[in-house]
Amino acid sequence: MPRTGTGHLERLPSGSYRVIVYSGIDPLTGRQLRHRQTAKTEQQARIVLGRLLEQAVSGQRPGSDVTVAEVFDRYMSVAELEPSTRETYEGYIRRTILPALGSMELRKVRGPVLDTFYARLHRCGDLTCTGRRFTEHSRFPVLNVKVGSRQPAWQQVAETIRDAISTGRLELGEQLPSVRQLSVRHGVSVATLQDALGALASEGLIEIRQGRRSVICGDPNEAASSRRVRPNDADHDCARAGCEQHRCRPMSPATIRQIHSILSGAFAAAVRWEWIDRNPAGSAKLPKARHRAPTSPTPAAVAAIIGKARDLDQDLLALYLWLAAVTGARRGELCGLQWADIDLDAGVVHIAFSYLVRAGYKMRKDTKTHQDRHLAVDPVTVAVLRDRFQQVQDLLGSVGLKLAPTAYVFGNDLPGTTPWNPDWVTHKVAEIAKAAGVSLNIKALRHYTASQLLAGGIDLRNTAARLGHGGGGATTLRHYADPVSEVDRRAAAYLAQLTASTGSSGTAPQT
């Protein structure tokens, strides 16, 4: 291996000269840094050689043939991003950016390349799609239940699916057909299928999602590219497997703009590292985004959705919506809330963690802005929380169990060992909003809190603190000896009163 800071000239068949300089190993990519440049005459070549050697010795990278994938490797290892932002970035990089541009040399990426890429995504977000018709083959195995086997039917079904997962036939993030579809196609009873899927879920191989199709544990957006290829088993029957004609799903302008900003950030870093001279994203054409101003829901809309949740016997979800409206907590923050975080006697909710599901891994992380905060809650909310607490304790007590302090308030099971998946909550809230005839999501509830507090004359800095925004809010909170300020307490009472008073018979969720 050549020494760092050495170089030589080569005479090319054309008569011109090639200068080659080694400047060591890139500690990040592990590749040898070698720079080549051609010059017409020997004298020019010697000048170039001198300049490049000087740069190599002074540690400057003299240009490079790094690929876009290598740029992202390095960029993501040094970029300072909030956990949820990093998660979003990594998803787009893995699913969209790397498959399309990863192997491309960074220096060859120009505005027009990006224009074509964005136009392509605008037509269809599936990178394997060429615009021609094709069938998306289901890789789901045939479920043959042997009658008279000593193994129960549900175990046979579970084993077939388990094998398909372990061999990679069914990929991470792939959705399973619904139990009804499976039952019809494979002639297996719904009960058998439910037992089999339940077993697989308890092994952590699949995730059963209420109201949605079950998914092989993993990132739900991971497109299984192999679906273009027909599985080569003799008994693959498209009708029976439920294979469908591919339908193009255009990527939204907002998503394309997000991908663009990720590319632009990484390229800007590459410019700073002197890997390229200018940022190619600067001249790319972007699809126009339709701007939708964030509208803050009215108290009536908030009351309507909470009331609807109660009408539908979704009391726990009603409590979740109520807490979102009166605390302004983020979706994952409420999912991550444990009983130990709530001080019912003091009327304080401590928001310190956020629950997120990433590539099938579930974790409880610091809050988005790494500020934990103590929120005052009003007496009505305290009473509702206390009722729920008591109810869960009583039910558990009746079967000889005790509620653990680490139990999740919003859990899939009564002991609260696993919290709700934030995506499931979004889905459920959308369903209930639709049923209630209001347009509202969890993010809008945060807007509600902010705008109502401001309209009610509650101090802005306190509002920021309540919502967990960085800057002034946190500083304000730190100045109070008591973790919960008097202003915050007034804010809590005001919000609860506002949310409850617009409902016909009071909106506080009953548990």
Ligand SMILES: [Zn+2]
């Ligand atoms: Zn097929």
Ligand SMILES: [Zn+2]
């Ligand atoms: Zn398509």
